[in-house]
Amino acid sequence: MFHEGPSWMTEAMRAARSLTATTRKTRGAGHSVYVVLLRDPRRSDPWGLYVGQTSRDPDLRFDQHKAGYKASGAARRFGQQLLPDLVAHLNPMRRWEALDLEAALAEAFRAAGVPWVEGGH
Template sequence: MTPVSRARRHHHHVYVVELSDRVWSEPSFRKANPDYQLSKPLVYVGMTGLDPDLRFDRHKAGIQANRFVLVYGLRLLPQLYEVYNPMPYDAARDMEVELAIGLREAGYGVWQA
């Protein structure tokens, strides 16, 4: 495989968005996070074929947006995901779930759709 074709195959990313504390008022968010620790951030975990900055901008513009990110999204938290990116689609799909589980187990409040 040439470096160019490898780069094309590895253009997916996982990303983490910090959410406002106001998201805690959402019953579905609270229900998904029974072990949330108050000292930890509330976050959304996603995956995309776009650059995470562009994907966040699209969420905030209401384009293919998750409602929690649209209403409560504050900023990206690259320190939680940069180490994994970029990657192939299948790896990103799996990593989205694994990252969400890991953050929830660490006490974060997590939404992952």
């Protein structure tokens, strides 16, 4: 993943693993949730997470954020890399569940002590 990461990453992984997708790999399962590692050196704890959902490949969606296409400002400016290991056990799923899990992931990360969480709408 990355060498010297945030101290809360283990708890974030536990939080993500506590969630499940009931429509995973079912017919019509074409959506994914994704997590982007954020880094803003101006913050006291510079690391954070952005949570999103997409019908596209998460790698392509990350590239779109970085290019400014339908981008989250945080993901565009501070996105470092995707963290697919956090959500591989969830994807792919139906659209309604991706929307639900996007919000649930953001809340779970906050509860796990991640100081800066964006997205999760």
